[in-house]
Structures are given as C-alpha cells and as structure tokens.
Amino acid sequence: xxxxxxxxxxxxxxxxxxxxxxxxxxxxxxxxxxxxxxxxxxxxxxxxxxxxxxxxxxxxxxxxxxxxxxxxxxxxxxxxxxxxxxxxxxxxxxxxxxxxxxxxxxxxxxxxxxxxxx
Amino acid sequence: xxxxxxxxxxxxxxxxxxxxxxxxxxxxxxxxxxxxxxxxxxxxxxxxxxxxxxxxxxxxxxxxxxxxxxxxxxxxxxxxxxxxxxxxxxxxxxxxxxxxxxxxxxxxxxxxxxx
Numbered sequence: 001x002x003x004x005x006x007x008x009x010x011x012x013x014x015x016x017x018x019x020x021x022x023x024x025x026x027x028x029x030x031x032x033x034x035x036x037x038x039x040x041x042x043x044x045x046x047x048x049x050x051x052x053x054x055x056x057x058x059x060x061x062x063x064x065x066x067x068x069x070x071x072x073x074x075x076x077x078x079x080x081x082x083x084x085x086x087x088x089x090x091x092x093x094x095x096x097x098x099x100x101x102x103x104x105x106x107x108x109x110x111x112x113x114x115x116x117x118x
Numbered sequence: 119x120x121x122x123x124x125x126x127x128x129x130x131x132x133x134x135x136x137x138x139x140x141x142x143x144x145x146x147x148x149x150x151x152x153x154x155x156x157x158x159x160x161x162x163x164x165x166x167x168x169x170x171x172x173x174x175x176x177x178x179x180x181x182x183x184x185x186x187x188x189x190x191x192x193x194x195x196x197x198x199x200x201x202x203x204x205x206x207x208x209x210x211x212x213x214x215x216x217x218x219x220x221x222x223x224x225x226x227x228x229x230x231x232x233x
Contacts, residue, residue: 003162033220042122043209043223056220091163107221109155109163 002026004110006092012116018080021113025074025094031055032075033095033107034067038088046090049075061086082117089114120145122212124224131200132232138185139195139227141210149215152186152193157226158206166208169193171215197229205231 005024013019025032034046046065047057051072060067064083069075079086089112097105121144131137143152154166169177169186176184181201185194197204210224 035221035223040225042225043221045220045222048220059220089161093163106165111160111162114161 004092004094004108006090006110006113008113009111010114010116012118013082014118015084016081018078019082019115021077021079021090021115023075023077023092023094023110025092026108029094029096029108030072031095031097032069033093034075034077035091035093036088037091037112038085043091046077079115082115084117087115087117120147120150120212120214120222122210122222122224124210124227126227127225128228128230130230130232131197131204133200133202135200136196136198137200137229139197139208139210139229141193141195141224143191143193143210143212145191145212145214147214151213151215152184153211153213153221154182154184154193154195155209155211155223156204156206157209158203163209167195200231202231202233205229 007022030051032049035043037043045059048055049069052069066078091112093107093109095107123142150171152169155163156166157163167177167179167182176186181198183196207226207228209226211221213221
C-alpha cells in the first residue's frame with residue numbers, strides 16, 4: 001500500500017511568487033490534514049478535509065493560502081503571494097475515518113514539503 | 119485551548135542505555151489522546167505510541183513505554199535499550215476525543231544516540 005505522498009519535497013521561491021504544494025493521501029482515506037512547522041516552533045494545524053469538503057480550516061494563517069481537494073482525492077495548497085514567514089515544512093496526513101478513538105485507526109503522514117521563501 | 123510543552127530541545131543517550139523524553143500538556147478536558155511521533159531524517163512522521171486518557175495503564179510498544187500522569191498532565195516517553203536508529207526528532211501530541219479533531223504538537227526534541 002502506497003503511503004502519503006507529497007510533491008515537491010523541496011521548493012525555493014522568491015518573495016511574491018506563487019507555490020503550489022500537492023498531497024496524495026492513501027487511497028480510500030477520506031480525511032486529509034495539512035500541518036506546518038516553522039523552524040524551531042511547534043507543528044501547527046492548518047486545515048482538515050473530509051472528502052472534498054473543508055471540515056476545519058481554523059488554522060489557515062491568512063487569505064494568501066488556498067487549499068483544495070477536488071473530487072476528494074489529492075489536495076493542493078497554494079500560497080500566493082508567498083512571504084518570508086511562510087517558510088517551513090508543510091506536512092500532509094490522512095486517515096480513513098477521522099475517528100482516532102477507534103483502536104486500529106491511525107494518522108499517516110507524508111514526508112513533507114520544505115518551502116523556502118527568499 | 120490545549121497546549122503541549124516539550125521543554126528539552128535536545129537529549130543524548132548512549133547506545134543500549136535508557137532515555138526518558140519529557141512532555142507536559144494543559145487541558146480542561148477529561149477525555150483525550152496523547153501521542154509520541156518520531157521524525158527521522160527522512161522527515162516522515164511515524165507514530166511511536168499512543169495513550170488513551172481514560173486508561174490508567176501506561177502504554178507500551180516493545181522498547182517504548184510511557185509514564186502517563188493524568189493529574190500532573192505529564193506524558194513522558196521512555197526508550198529502553200536505545201539503538202542508533204532511534205536517533206530522530208520526537209514530538210509529543212495531544213488530541214481531543216471526538217471525531218475529526220486535530221492534533222496539537224509540542225516543539226519536539228532532538229534525540230541523538232552515541233555508539
């Protein structure tokens with residue numbers, strides 16, 4: 001079974017440019033999450049999709065960030081225009097039901113996209 | 119809002135020895151879940167162990183065990199017989215009970231293992 005896949009693994013852009021990150025969750029996982037870690041700080045929640053719907057987007061920093069999950073499969077996170085403080089590692093995770101109290105339910109993470117805004 | 123605190127930024131352990139990583143959290147909830155995740159150089163986060171708050175028994179997974187002190191809101195991870203492959207960043211995380219709830223992470227701790 002393929003894991004959660006994220007593209008690209010690294011991205012270096014200049015301030016003001018646009019970047020789109022992609023996440024392919026595990027097949028059949030309805031729940032998809034985006035998290036971000038700024039260097040030296042906590043990993044912070046950005047948003048949560050259930051299929052194609054945004055269940056919780058309370059962690060999105062501002063309107064320069066746009067997440068989509070058309071068709072309930074892969075998701076994209078676009079940053080436009082990028083600012084210096086957007087640098088960090090962006091993680092995607094997926095789970096089947098979202099009910100982590102279930103004994104066998106787990107959250108699977110991708111390897112993240114390292115975004116550097118210069 | 120819940121918070122998770124990992125006050126030690128880094129630790130080091132001799133191979134085959136035991137090390138304990140500290141984590142405290144703050145919450146007003148009574149039902150929740152606690153996790154330790156490992157992030158090796160590959161960056162992929164791997165679940166090490168999880169603890170349900172309603173369970174008094176501490177979780178164990180092979181060489182990994184936790185010391186869960188609910189009243190003190192403490193959740194430390196003990197790694198026994200440390201191996202070189204245990205070197206990684208470790209994150210403590212909290213999740214409220216209920217469907218579709220997000221994880222709250224600590225800042226993480228970098229563990230190095232000396233051969």
